[in-house]
Amino acid sequence: MAARGSRRSSDRRGASGRSGEPDAPRPRKRSRFWLWVRRLMIWGGAVALLALIALGTSVYFAAQSIPGYAALMSSQNGQTIVVRARDGTEIVSLGPSYGQWLPSEEIPQVMKDAMVAVEDRRYYSHFGVDVLGLARAVYISLRDDRGMRATSTITQQLARNIFLNSNRTLDRKMREAVLAMALEAKFSKEQILELYLNKVYFGGGAYGIDSASRKFFSHSARELSTAEAAIIAGLVKAPSNYAPTADAEAAVQRANVVLDQMRKYGAIGAAEAAAVDLSAVKLKPEEGQNSIRYFTDWALPQLDLLLATDPGEPIEVWTTLDLGMQRTATAAIKSNAPNGAQGALVSLDRDGAVLALVGGTDYVASSYNRATDALRQPGSAWKLFVYLAALEAGYRPEDNVVDGPVTINGWSPRNSGGTFAGQIDVRTAFAYSKNTVAAQLGNEVGFGTVAAMARRFGITTPIATNPAMVLGSSEVRVIDMARAFAAVSGGGRSVEPYGITRVVSASGEELYRREASQPRLLVADYVAAGMTDLLQTAVNTGTGRAAQIGRPVAGKTGTTSSNKDGWFVGFSTGITTAVWMGRDDARAVPGLQGGTAPAKAFAAYMRYAVKDRPVEQFQTELQLPEWQLEPDDEWMYGNPDDYYFIDEQGNVVEPPRPAGEDPRGPFPGSEGEDPQGRVPPQVVVPPPPPQPGPPAASDDFLERATGGARQPGEVSTRRNPASAPQGFSSQPRGVIQ
Known part of the structure; x- marks a missing residue:
């Protein structure tokens, strides 16, 4: 037994000796793996325990800091925002x-x-x-x-x-x-x-x-x-x-x-x-969620600018909205808008207060506000700015123009009916919306001048200055067009639309109150009067006859190509209203014209809007300035502060004065001593024959200023180019050929 055991031992050593390597430490590898497993479990458990302790601590302190049940x-x-109409009636709570x-x-x-x-x-x-x-x-x-x-x-x-x-x-x-x-x-x-x-x-x-x-x-x-x-x-x-x-x-x-x-x-x-x-299940009918929401969607975001700080409590917002007018405006748009078309309406009081605002036919179906956000072409309603520029340049409603074929830089406008009326006056051309006349007027005063006039009257959208711009190719907002016409109604003074008059906190503190703004003079009163004359004629006898309401109305229709947009914008008794109709996808609407559905909706609304106001006649009598009333020779002088004299070489010279007149002015009196050292005359000496002075202006200048040779007795209404306001054309006015 011992020998066998010794031999096995020797065999093992021999085998080991043949390889020259020690036996593989297999148990040590296994123990190392489990060692790392145990370590991970220990460390993981420790981390988990610490995380649980941290979580428990966080939960404990959070529970301690949470208010009681009654406080929650x-x-x-x-x-909460309570919105009130102009009479204090609560119209919606938001x-x-x-x-x-x-x-x-x-x-x-x-x-x-x-x-x-x-x-x-x-x-x-x-x-x-x-x-x-x-x-x-x-x-x-x-x-x-x-x-x-x-x-x-x-x-x-x-x-x-x-x-x-x-x-x-x-x-x-x-x-x-x-x-x-x-x-x-x-x-x-x-x-x-x-x-x-x-x-x-x-x-x-x-x-x-x-x-x-x-x-x-x-x-x-x-x-x-x-x-x-x-x-x-x-x-x-x-x-x-x-x-x-x-x-x-x-x-x-x-x-x-x-x-x-x-x-x-x-x-x-x-x-x-x-x-x-x-x-x-029976649902509650939606109240206050329809057309009134178009107004609140426009007005309430302005609170961020009107209030200095966030009150952090419920507030009441008093607005300019008239509930009766708003209901009537909504009904007027719904009942007159063609099938498949949308409609929008903005109505302003004479100070810019928004009395009614409708942004579509159904707010629940579409909350898109077409009265304040949509950009649409105004068509002939844009001619307001063309004729304002022409009136400011010297035209009068009774002046003659020619409705005939015209080509401007390769562009040849046509009238709606395809016919030409020949020689007519400015009033008739505007009343019947003659495109050829508008094009010639725009070309004469300058397309940039027309664009500047639109900017002056509150158009905030981009404006093209190509010839076709006179027919309303630049897109505008309905509220901006209402603002522009309201300025004309106000005698040429600026109007700023507003919808909020005051804001009160839940505790009764007044957080905001609107102060009356000072309007700016946009055009002279005689220009606004002349424009009102044209607008009134357009309603009385022109394309806007459907907008008549039994009292003076002034306004203008607008229709774009293929009947995609229809407009009527006008005013009466201090209220200005703009109406637009069309499709959101800008497709044609059969039969839609500014003088049909939009004008009818305008009339339906305005009959109610003005019913409690006394009838007001328009101021259309043109009180022209002196430079437009005097004969040509006198007009060429105008105000002495506005002209100068030149000799034949073009040198500035002092204007001629009657002989014997001291250029320093009249002697102040006969008593005492002249402060300028002059001696009072003792003997009256007859003045010598007057000597011809240098001409006030050369013949070339007269030709350029009058647009041609003057006929005997002819009275000109052309303004002195030297006194024309900057930014506006000083080209001569005459019959458009």
């Missing part, structure tokens, strides 16, 4: 609406079940964070290679709504989780669910189920049916998308999802789910 009940999310606080025992069980089923089915089993739901979301994200979907529990949503914002960041999610666990540690499940159902946002400014129930169904949340509870529960995911007043079909589809979840998790039986008839 009274807290509000956001600011921002949060909270309804009545319902204790847990008064909330229908079906409402609780619907919310838990669709938002957090493991609500009663987790501690604020759904670990299983989170793990499942991570798994699906890795499996489908996409971003992780939201997994916020009801408690997390409550924590976010009360304490945090909606930023989608990791830091915010971690804080949300800590606060959710703190809420779970401090309050019961019933308390948390009560807080949630009374605070969660359901769209349309409604916070809490009672506010949502009253907004959508006109009754308290205590009376919610299964179908109504399913609709409300479905809103939380996306209030703006699933609101029944915005998209009833989407609301029904989402409510069906809620009912399916309730059936799946045992909140209701299959038979009960099948018996629910969502189509039978």
Whole structure:
């Protein structure tokens, strides 16, 4: 036995000796692997323990800092804005609406079940964070290679709504989780669910189920049916998308999802789910959400500029809106807009106060504000600026022009009917919207001058200066056109549209009050009077006859190519109104012209708007300045401060004076001593025969100033080019050929 053992030992040594290497340390490799496993487990456990301690500490301190239940009940999310009309009537309340606080025992069980089923089915089993739901979301994200979907529990949503914002960041999610666990540690499940159902946002400014129930169904949340509870529960995911007043079909589809979840998790039986008839739910009619919202959408953003600081409390905003005029304007647009077309209306008082503003035929269907945001071609309504520039350059309504073929830089405008009237006066050319005359006037005064006039009257959009611009090829806003015509109505003084008069806080403090602005003189009063003359004629006998209302009206129609846009803008009794109609896609509207539907809508509205105001006659008598009233020879001198004399070589010389007149002026008196050292004359000496002085102006200058040879007795109304305002043409005026 010993020998055999010795031999085995020797064999092993021999084998070892043949290899020259020691035996492989296999057990040591295995022990090293498990050593690292044990280390990782120890260190991982230690890190996890520290993390749990840190988490527990964070939750503890968060729970200590969370306000009590009564304080959370009274807290509000956001600011309520009550908007009032010019007479103080409340027209709409925007921002949060909270309804009545319902204790847990008064909330229908079906409402609780619907919310838990669709938002957090493991609500009663987790501690604020759904670990299983989170793990499942991570798994699906890795499996489908996409971003992780939201997994916020009801408690997390409550924590976010009360304490945090909606930023989608990791830091915010971690804080949300800590606060959710703190809420779970401090309050019961019933308390948390009560807080949630009374605070969660359901769209349309409604916070809490009672506010949502009253907004959508006109009754308290205590009376919610299964179908109504399913609709409300479905809103939380996306209030703006699933609101029944915005998209009833989407609301029904989402409510069906809620009912399916309730059936799946045992909140209701299959038979009960099948018996629910969502189509039978009666929705509350939308009030104050239609045309008035066009006005509030335009006016309320201005609060950021009007208020120095954020009041941080509910406020009341007093506006210029007249409820009767707004209702009438809405009806006028709806009843006159052609099928498939939209309409917009802006009405201004003489100081710029917006009395009515309609941005479309239906705000619920489309909230796009065509009165303040849309850019459309004004067509012939743009001729307001062409004729203003011509009147300022010296034209008068009775001056003759020629309606005939004309070509300007290769462009040949045509009239609407394709015919030409020959020699007519300016008044007739404007009343019948003669394109050829507008083109010639624009060419004569300068297209840049017309653009400058439009800028002066409040057009803020880009303006082309090519010849076709005189026919309204540049796009404008409806509110800007109303502003321009209101300035003409005001005698050529600027008008600034405004909609807010004062802002008051909930405590009664006046945060803002509008002060009357000082208007600027845009054109001389005689220019505004001449323009009013033309506008009145356009309504009395021209293209705007459909806008007559039984009292003086001045206005202008506008129609673009292929009947894509129709306009009427005019004024009467201190109220200026602009009406536009057309399609949003700029397609043609058969039969649409400014003198048809828009003019009729204008008349329908204005009859109501001016009914309580006394009739006002227009000031159309042109009180022309002296330089337009005197004969040519006198006009060439004008005001002595506005002219000078030159000799034949072009040198400036002093104007001739009667012989014996001292160029320093008359002697102040006969008593005492002349302060300039002059001696009073003692003997009157007859003056010598007058010597011919240098001509006031050369023949070339007269030719250029008058546009041709003057006939005996001819009276010119051309303005002295030397005194013409800068930026406007000083070219001669005459009959357009």
